[in-house]
Amino acid sequence: MDNQDLKIRTKKFSLDIIHLYKLSPKSTEFQTIGRQLLRSATSVGANTRAAYRGRSRKEFVAKIGIVIEEADESGFWIELLEEISINNKEKLLKLRN
Structure with a gap:
């Protein structure tokens, strides 16, 4: 894997998490965990x-x-969201993998 491949994959991961967050339920627990996930996932691409x-x-x-x-x-x-989520389990599993 060259450096462009890794940069592209980590940016896509960040974008996928952003899209997931936008579609997440607006409950306090989802929003709190979602913000933490946004920070760490976008940091993966940036770093x-x-x-x-x-x-x-x-x-x-x-x-x-x-x-x-x-x-x-x-x-x-992501694991926490999987455990409290009724929907999106398949999408979360894909992101975790």
Whole structure:
């Protein structure tokens, strides 16, 4: 996988989460978890781009470490949404994978 592929995939992930949030129920729990998910998921894409702009291998590795942490956090929020959601389970499973 080249750097363009990873940048495209992480941007698509961010966009998919944005669209999911827009369609989410307006209940307090969905909105609270959804905002947390928005922050972590969009950070995945942004930090991936930043990693490839790194000035050294060490800087790249540090930024990719942040990407991994944010992706893991996004997975946590998606799991919570899966467990409280009546709808969107299939879409959430696809995003988590």
